[in-house]
Structures are given as structure tokens and as C-alpha cells.
Amino acid sequence: MRFTVSHRVRFQHCDPAGIVFYPRYFEMINAVVEDWFAAMGMPFARMHGAEGAGVPTVAVSAEFPAASRLGDVLDFTLAVARLGRTSAELRIEARCGDELRLRARPVLVWIDAQRMQARPWPEALRGRIEQTMEE
Amino acid sequence: MRFTVSHRVRFQHCDPAGIVFYPRYFEMINAVVEDWFAAMGMPFARMHGAEGAGVPTVAVSAEFPAASRLGDVLDFTLAVARLGRTSAELRIEARCGDELRLRARPVLVWIDAQRMQARPWPEALRGRIEQTMEE
């Protein structure tokens, strides 16, 4: 089952051409991932705090088929395309109405924040991630 | 001939884990592209001003093989992998000393900023871009 959340394009996201400056899309994507982890019972505050962990993005590809403008509401969907022992590859899309605005494939790795080394997903979290797998 | 420029990792680029937050890498990549256009005689101020143009990034893929930290100097190299009639695919790498930190492949499109439509590269600019082609 996909995770869905909406974010509105704000003034701070837009460039002199009046459209979203693409590095801001990655801030939004990170916010969507943050929302997803919170929904799975692992808010970033706990992850980076008590859990001593982190989920850096080690690779990402993205396409922006159409521009987004100030005030647009972007409906994001997130699904897990591949779940490894320590990593996960996501499929994220954003639409405004019917129009596809963004397609991204970030690869996250679960790490021990002290050693900055990959480690296996915690069991309970892994179970939750599996529920967001693509069919 | 590749275009090269260095940028230092600043406080504003780093996250609570003490490493570069990846959307900030894309701000740096955009700055490198901006530096390159300025070096080719087409500073962004003129591009977005008198020229009535723009170079939105329509797709990008990136890998971050190793983390960057506050104070690191990143040596960027930029080369053109493919030059189309209205677009260009770049290869950008950043190293800190010998260590590869970032590899990115943005695709830019030259547009008419009013109509938000692709248009052919201006002749003089195209000649300059060709000088940055990969061998």
C-alpha cells in the first residue's frame, strides 16, 4: 500500500522564473520520507535521537516532466520498489491534479549514526516498510 | 576540456548528522552550472534578464559514494556528455582530495522563459558548450 501526503508549493520553493527550483523538490521529497517514517512509528526525532540511527540518501534519480508553480498542491505517493538488508529503493511521484510533476527514485540506507556504517533495518521497522512495497 | 571550480562545505549545507544534507548538494551543483555559464559569457543575470531565457533541469541522477563534512573543499569538474538541439546532459563530479563524493548527471534544457518552451541553443553559446564536451 502506497504512502500518500500532499505538500503545497510555497514562495520559498520558487525561483526567479516563478517555478519550483529543483533542489527544493528534494527538500520536499525528504519531507515526504520524513512523514512516511513518522507514519511507520519511527519519527526522525527518535531515529536521530534515542535510536542513534539515520537514513542518508546514497543515490537518487529524478525527472520533472512539468513545472510546478507557487500555490500548486502536490499530491505525493511513495512506494518501496526494492528492500535490501540495509537499504531501500523508493518510487516517489508527485502530481498536481492529473499532471505528473515529479518522479524520483531515492535509495536510502539505514545507518549507525556514530560509526556512519550501514546496518540491518530493525525488525519492526522492516515489517512496516514491507507494507509499503509495490505490488 | 572540463570546467572546474571548488566550493567549500558550509554550516548551512550540513544536517544534524554533521554531513551534507543531499538537497544542498543540488544547490552546489546549480552553483557550479551557474559558474560554468558565467565562464562561457552567459551569466545567469543576463540569461534570465536581457536574454529572456532559462536552463531548467528536467532530469538528474546522482550518487553520493562518501559523505562530506563541514569545512571540506569539494573540487567539482563538469563535462558535457551529450549536446542536443535544445538540451545538454552534463557529467558533474566532486572530490575531496582523492575521494569521490558526488557524481551527478543533470539534463538541462534551454528555454524561452516567457513561453516556458524549449528552443535551440544560441549559436555562440552552443560553440562554447561544445568546448566542454567529453572526449
Add this chain to the structure above:
Amino acid sequence: MRFTVSHRVRFQHCDPAGIVFYPRYFEMINAVVEDWFAAMGMPFARMHGAEGAGVPTVAVSAEFPAASRLGDVLDFTLAVARLGRTSAELRIEARCGDELRLRARPVLVWIDAQRMQARPWPEALRGRIEQTMEE
């Protein structure tokens, strides 16, 4: 009557010390102002679009009595301290629970976006702004 809205401290707002990097507070303040104008029937998309206007911040002072951390929910309140012919001075506060985190006094000016010149607040908007005046 004060305008109120809450924003959560996200990963993108935090610095290597794990607390909100203060320029990000100003992004949040701008978002609060944006939310307020939308609530008054003047969303930024319309303001910067059909209306041909803008509300640049020409001065601001702020204090940050206590640090904010990842995951904190900040409850913002906004009131108008002084309403001029073309400008408005706001009082914005943010609390996390009972703790004051931020107090800011931005001064906005309503401008004609083409000429970049101050102009009188539109009558209907002015009426709405008056409803947010401090008592």
C-alpha cells in the same frame, strides 16, 4: 484576533548542533505570513500573479530565547502591531508547549511588483489586516 498556525521542525531546518539553523526560522516565518495572507483571501499565488503585487520584508528583528529541535511542534501566533498606508509591522511568536522559542517583528510593504514601489494596501485586504490588529 491573532492568527495562529503550527509548523513542525523538520530535518531540513536543523544544523550540525541538532537545533534549528536560524535562517530556517525566517523561512518558517515567511510560511506563517503566507498562511496568514491565504487565510485573508489573498494567497501568494494570486498576489504575485493576477494582483501584480508582493509583500517584501524591509526590516525584521528577532530573538530566539531557547533552541528548537527536530520534531518540535512550533505554535505560531501572528498579530499586527502597526498598520501604515503601505506597510505593516507584525508581531510573531512561536512556542513549543509553554516555552517561548522565537519572537519576531517583521515589517512588510505592499508593493507594485512591476515598479517595485510601495503602494496603498487594497481596501478589502486592509479591512482583513485590521482584524488581526493587537488589542
Add this chain to the structure above:
Amino acid sequence: MRFTVSHRVRFQHCDPAGIVFYPRYFEMINAVVEDWFAAMGMPFARMHGAEGAGVPTVAVSAEFPAASRLGDVLDFTLAVARLGRTSAELRIEARCGDELRLRARPVLVWIDAQRMQARPWPEALRGRIEQTMEE
């Protein structure tokens, strides 16, 4: 003696009105402060690393008398207005040619990053800061 450094207005600093979005001015101000500490022999990487310290901004006021645009070179000057046992109040100005664009007064506090508590400036650093005092 004042500390001086120049920063160019980049695409990432500008908003849909084509001028610097004011939270980005604070990113620039932070970069100027960072440059100043580096020049005093206390780069932020060492401050936040081996030194276990930090210099959060606890208050700031700023005015933006004229707008800045893409490509403008801003000449920053920084002077210390008041030096306390654990804090410092700065005067920062930015000009483009002869035109004043920004005047800011940030108050920094030297802290122990673990305890998040103010502590006295280290002696050597204090000596350097005194050399930047306003006459």
C-alpha cells in the same frame, strides 16, 4: 579593523520577484560570520569538531533598504559593536557599489555544544575578536 568579504547573489537566493528572498540574506550573513571565524583561526569545522563549541545567533535585527538582484556582488563589512564575556554583537553591512542593501546586528553566544550553555570566549579567540572592534 573591519572584516570584509564579497558574495555574489546567486540564482538560489532569488525569489519569484527576481530579488533576494530575505531568509537567504541570513544564510549569507552566516557565511560571512563563518568566513570571519576562519580568518581568526577558528574555522567552523574546528569549532564544531575538536573545540566542542558553537556560536548560535540568539538575536538579530536587520534592514534591507534596497533590493538585490541575481548577479549583484555584495561587499560585506563586519565589525564588533560590543564584546561580552560570552557574547558578541556584530554590525554587518552589505553594499552593491555605493548602494546600501543590508544592515544587520546579530548577537552571537559562544557555547559548550554538549551542554548547550554559554561559556567565556577562549582567550586567544577573544584577542582576535577585539581586533575587529568598531572604533
